[in-house]
Amino acid sequence: MWDDSKITTHHGIIPTRKTVVLTQLSDSERKVYGLVRNHFLAQFLPDHEVDKTDLRLNCAGEMLVAGGSVVIVSGWRQLFLREMATHSPEETQALPALQQGQTD
Secondary structure (H helix, E strand, O other), X not given: OOOHHHOOOOOOOOOOOOOOOHHHOOXXXXXXXXXXXXXXXXXXXXXXXXXXXXXXXXXXXXXXEEEEEEEEEOHHHHHHHHHHHHHOOOOOOOOOOOOOOOOO
């Protein structure tokens, strides 16, 4: 991922082989460690892919609008599901398959 010999000054965190005993960390230290760990690991996971659908229907001169999304590949976001659930719930409504000209 990087070559330390080419870096003169940096403020990043570089992983080492030193193991961490999580039970020896305070609650705040464990939270910081978890954030750093998840953001580091996220770079190695696939992209997050979502299939989004926007639907616009003209019904008797009235425009009806609906939308939906379905996660296809959770990718890097799987590391942050718990945090995202408490801050910004993601829309997961799927729309049924429709055909042009369908009336029912």
